[in-house]
Amino acid sequence: MRYERMRPDQVQAAIAAGVPVVLPLGVMEHHGGHLPAGVDLLAVTEIVERLGDEVVVLPPFAYGAASHAVAGPEHGTTLHVDAGALVPFFEGLCMALLRAGFRNVHAVIHHQSENIGQGMPTDLAFRLAARNVIFRFLEETRGAGWWGKREMRDYYAAHEAGTDPFNWIRLHPLFPKTDAFPFDHAGEGETALMLALAPESVAMERAGEGDPWWTETAPRATARTGEAGVALALAHLRRVLGLSAT
Known part of the structure; x- marks a missing residue:
């Protein structure tokens, strides 16, 4: 379900459920x-779309901290936004979601997610914003000292079960930590994903332009490999989102 296409009764039903x-x-x-420039976004949006009406999908956020580590702005396909500018926006969005009643929010990211454990600028900006907002929202709605009140005595059990307030907004990588699918930048793995998800955006004859080492494995990519990666990502998302396996 795409959020921008939902009526109030549909949104309220989704929240209640x-x-x-x-x-x-x-x-x-x-x-x-x-x-294309949007590989990291397209990988997420196209795979999430395959979950259908089992999830509510917010309009995607496309302008993260890409960095110029791979290439500068001269190609026209890198739009880097500093992480410091992202935090206030993400805080505003997270607060809006909580005030609307959402308590099961999941950001999904592919960019630089091989370092998701330690964090990279875009995902760190979102996670910091989400934590800041949850603390602020709880103090606004429950008052100062909310955690210390007796009704929170089951907090650690709830935390272990993943039902405490800090699980209202979470972030996940698109793929699980695995060697079952090649993880790279514009090499076999990402090229295969685009061949499976957005084949019209791929121009294989241009692979290797400018002699970047990181595209050397791209010619090995096939749509079949990409579909295997999609299946792996979908199984991972179903697990972290709490959906039943198919």
Whole structure:
């Protein structure tokens, strides 16, 4: 279900049922001559779309901290926004979601997610914003000292079960930690994903333009490999979103 197409009665029903709400996070970043700027966003949006009406999908956020580590702005396909500018926006969005009643929100990111454990600028900006807002919202709605009150004595059990307030807004990588699918930047893995998800955006004859080492494995990519990656990501998302396996 796409949030922007939902009526109030549909939104309220989704909130009451605890339907997972998904925010695709992405960046615009140079991915060689053969792939589009939005690879990291498209991987998320196209895979999440396959979950259908089991989730509510918010309009995606496409302008993250891409960095110029791969390439500068000269290609026209990297739009870097400093993480410091992202935090206030994410705080505003997270507060709006909580005030609307959502308590099962999940951001999903692919960009730089091989470092998700330690964190990279875009995902760290979102996670910091979400934590700041949850603390602020709880103090506004429950008062100062909310955690110390007796009714919170089951907090640690709730935390262990994943039902405490700090699970109202979470962030997940698109893929699980695995060697079952090649994780790269515009190489075999991401090229295969685009061949499966957005084949019209791929120009294989342009692979290797400018001789970037990171595209050397791209010619090995196939749509079949991409579909295997999609299946892996979908199984992971179903698990972290609490959906039944198919």
